[in-house]
Amino acid sequence: EEEEEEGKVAEAIDLGPRVSIKEQLEMDKEDESLRRWKEQLLGSVDLNSVGETLEPDVRIMSLCILSPGRPDILLPLPVELSNSKEPWFTLKEGSTYRLRFTFSVSNNIVSGLRYTNTVWKAGIRVDRTKEMLGTFSPQLDPYTYVTPEEMTPSGVFARGSYSARTKFVDDDRKCYLEINYTFDIRRDWPSIS
Numbered sequence: 484e485e486e487e488e489e490g491k492v493a494e495a496i497d498l499g500p501r502v503s504i505k506e507q508l509e510m511d512k513e514d515e516s517l518r519r520w521k522e523q524l525l526g527s528v529d530l531n532s533v534g535e536t537l538e539p540d541v542r543i544m545s546l547c548i549l550s551p552g553r554p555d556i557l558l559p560l561p562v563e564l565s566n567s568k569e570p571w572f573t574l575k576e577g578s579t580y581r582l583r584f585t586f587s588v589s590n591n592i593v594s595g596l597r598y599t600n601t602v603w604k605a606g607i608r609v610d611r612t613k614e615m616l617g618t619f620s621p622q623l624d625p626y627t628y629v630t631p632e633e634m635t636p637s638g639v640f641a642r643g644s645y646s647a648r649t650k651f652v653d654d655d656r657k658c659y660l661e662i663n664y665t666f667d668i669r670r671d672w673p674s675i676s
Contacts, residue, residue: 539593541659543651544625547583548572554675555583562662570644571664575672577637582630586651586659588619595654598630602647609645616651635668642668 511517548556556572574580584598595618602610616628635641644667651659 538657539591539621539653540589541586541593541596541619541651541653542589543584543586543660545583545585546649547585548574548580549583549629550574550578550580553578553672560660562664568665570667573667573669573673574635576635576641576668576670578672579632579634581632584616584628584630584651585625586628587625589621592618592620593653594618596651596659597653598649598651600647600649602645604643604645642670 546558596616598614598616600612614630619626644665646665649662
C-alpha cells in the first residue's frame with residue numbers, strides 16, 4: 484500500500500536524465516549565479532575521484548538511538564537479524580529519543596534522500612515516519628543527520644514487541660538500505676552490561 488502511494492507520486496514527477504558531476508559543471512558555464520550555486524552545492528568535491536559515474540553511492544554507516552541520561556544505543560550494521568527472534572533493541576516507555584544516522588555519499592549527488600520507518604504491533608500499523616534528509620554531494624567525510632525528538636508510547640497497551648521496517652530511499656526510488664527488525668518497549672530500560 485505504502486509503496487504504491489510512493490510510486491504514484493514518483494510517476495507524476497519527471498526528474499530528467501541523470502548527468503555526471505563533470506557534465507553538470509560544464510553545463511551553463513556562462514551563467515555566473517548558476518556556477519556559484521553549483522560550487523556551493525558541491526563544496527570541495529574532488530572531481531578526479533567522482534569520475535563520470537551517473538549513479539550516486541550512499542552507504543549508511545551507523546544508526547544510533549540517543550536518549551537523554553542514557554548511553555547511546557549503537558545499532559550494528561550490516562544487520563543480521565533474520566535468524567534471531569531477539570529484539571534489535573529495547574526502549575523504555577514514555578522516554579524521549581532521537582535517531583542519528585551517519586552515511587557517506589560518493590560518485591554523484593544523491594537527490595532527495597529520505598528515511599521512512601513503519602512500525603506494527605500485532606500486525607496493525609501503529610506508526611509511520613517519513614523524514615527528508617536532503618540532497619547531498621559526494622565528499623570524503625561522512626554526513627551526520629539527527630532526527631527531531633520523539634517519545635515512546637507509554638501504558639500497559641504500549642508495552643511489548645513491535646516489528647518495523649526502515650528504508651533509506653532517494654528521489655529516483657533507489658533504496659540504499661532496507662531493514663526489517665523487531666524491538667521492545669518495556670516498563671524500564673534494560674540493564675547496562
